Structure formats: structure tokens, C-alpha cells
Amino acid sequence: MAEQQQQQGEFDCIVVGAGVQGCFTAYQLAKNHQRTLLLEQFLLPHSRGSSHGQTRIIRKAYEQDFYTVMMEECYQLWAQLEKETNTTLFRRTGILVKGPEDDEEFQLFTETLRRNAVPTETLMPDEFQKRLPHMVLRSGEAAVIDTTAGVLYADRALKAAQSYFQSLGGVIKDGEKVLNIQPGSIVTVTTASGEYRAKRLVITAGPWANTLLAHTGLQLPLSVVKINVCYWREKVAGTYGVATRFPCFLQIASDGADYHIYGLPSNEYPGLVKICYHMGSDTEPDRRDRQKDQTDVNILSRFVSIFLPGLEPEPAVVESCLYTVTPDHHFVLDRHPSHSNIIIGAGFSGHGFKFGPIVGKLLCELSLGKVPSYDLSPFKIQRFQGHMKASL
């Protein structure tokens, strides 16, 4: 019976978008015995959205308690997927949070770490020099390591979540762009290949969120920015690798930079270290490659030449990725204001990957009408009142 319904395009739930958030939402729905269809516009895997690439940082270090608190369970959910799929998805390296000691933002990080009893290591200047001889700590700067942090293997994680979802009977249809959504007690979703119906819909379309939401009469204040993903060559191979215990890092308030600079130990490309600026230039998701602005690369070159003298100050490899940014840089995890069976996960503002498993759990809970496991008030659509364009 269930199989027949699936063949007729009928599901309990449809998830649109197979980035990290859609994959984990589909995985959670299938675990909750929902017949789930995951639709993706591109053939998988692809590199046109926000979730591609080999690595992401995972950390508890945040300015706000609500993120740090969710990460506690999130680490367990990552470990669970590792076990379920017999795959290594996480490597612990710690993350160095570094910035001017009297900077308000730096203090927010250290206070959140302390309040939530996150294991840390504070590096005084002489210890810093011994531990990280190839990184500069300027006078007036302080440094703390969140020792729980590390690297997530991103591409591998998506593959693991997708294959576990399929092993639970979930259906993935890639290369099927959603062209229309007809809200209602049964939602109808149209692609070039057919029509699908479900009691519930989850939209996790990353940079294309507003294109899809337009079919439902809603527009969120999201901006899409292109990030130049820069890899910097070591002058001496191995200087910034995990073998030398080089951690991930987050530099706060570097000269001429309004946003953080972050980096990961050398990993995906031998001898190259990934270091990016936490903001890019406005674009549209289907015109990403036309955005040629290099402002972020210039900020990074200056940072590398001052703080990481063991790297060549010109990027050796530059790739592209997209952020979908909300005005307050917090996520959107909410019900559609006019259609309660449509759930939205959007605006992950360049820091959503590490939360994938918990976002999946929360979107699944919202979709099933359960009380969410965490207070979702920071993520409500209502906070944008005044920023939003008219509904239908």
C-alpha cells in the first residue's frame, strides 16, 4: 500500500533541497517512520550551494548561549551518524579563538565558554609562542582554545546522511528542480518530471529559499553572498598540519576586517591551508560565478602576511561557496506564517553546517507538530516584522 502511494507520488513529507539541512531533516523524518521524499535540483553531489567541500569547523565556542547549548547534543548526533554508517566524520583539533583582550565580541566568546563549562585552554603569550610558533599573537591580544572543536568531513557527512536515509526507505530524487508549490492541507509540489503530494513540506533550499518561498507568498530578508574559499601554501610543508597540533582558528577584530577570519589545519590539499573571511559580496545563486569581487581575498592576504608568516600571502587555490545571510545572522527555523504544514529552514548565515543533525531534528519536530527540543524564539520569522515583503 505504502509503496503504491509512493509510486503515485504520495508521501507523508517532502523535503526540498539536499544540502546539509535537507539531508538531516529527511534522515530524521525517516527515523520517525515518515515516508519521505527528498528533492534536489542538481545531480548529487554538486558544488553550487553551501554544503559542498571536504571540511567545516565544528565548535561550541559562540557568542550566544543558545548555540553553545544546542551543540552539546549535536556532537552526540554526529557521533551517532558515524556509528550508524561506520564512517569517520569528525576529527578533534580544538579551535583557537583569538582577538584583542578588551574587545567586546572576544569577551562574549570567553564568557559563553565559561558559563557553559566548555573545556578550554587559555594560552598566555609565552605558551602561545611555544604551542603555535608559526602564528603571531600581537600585544594586547588574548587566546583561548575550545578543546571540543574540530573538523567535520563535509562531503562525506552528506553522503552518510543520504545513504542512511535511503536505507530507512527514504527516496531521493536528484536532478529534479521544484518549479511550483501549491500549499493546502495536502501540499502539491511540481517538478519537470512530475507532481508529488504530501501532508507536510519542509523547505531547505539554501540560497534559493526565497525563490521557492515566492510560491507560498512569503519573502524573507535573506541576502546571498559569494565566499572566496581560499587555500594558502605553506612555505615549509607540514607547518600548519594536524600532526603539528595546529588547531582550527577564529580571529576576531583583525585590522581592516569587519567580520571574523577563520582557518582549518591543512587537510584537503597537501601543503595548503584553508583560510576564509566570514563575509563575501552580494550575488544571486544562479549568477555566483559572475561575482568577481576580491575584497575578501585582499583582507585575507593582509591577515596572512601579518599573522601567519609561514604561509605565502597569495592564495594558491580559490573555490566558491555561498552564504545565505539574515539581518541578525541567526537561522530561520520556523513554521510558514500562513501554512502551518510548511516548515522552513533557511538563512544559516555561514555557520549552519555543524548544526545539521540538530537542525534536522528540530525541523522534523516542527513538521510532526511536536514541541521542539529547544527554545526556537531566536529563529522565528516574526523577528523580521518590518523587513519582510508582502504576503499573498
Ligand SMILES: Cc1cc2nc3c(=O)[nH]c(=O)nc-3n(C[C@H](O)[C@H](O)[C@H](O)COP(=O)(O)OP(=O)(O)OC[C@H]3O[C@@H](n4cnc5c(N)ncnc54)[C@H](O)[C@@H]3O)c2cc1C
Ligand atoms: C566557504 C564556507 C565555509 C563554511 N564554513 C562553515 C564552518 O566551518 N562551520 C559551519 O558550521 N558552517 C560553515 N559554513 C556554512 C554551512 O556550510 C551552511 O550554513 C550550510 O551548508 C547551509 O546548508 P543548506 O542545506 O541550508 O544549503 P545548501 O547546501 O545550499 O542546500 C540547499 C539545496 O537546495 C537545493 N535547491 C534549491 N532550490 C531547489 C529547487 N527549486 N528544487 C530542488 N532543490 C533545490 C540546492 O540545489 C541545494 O542543494 C560554511 C559555508 C561556506 C560557504
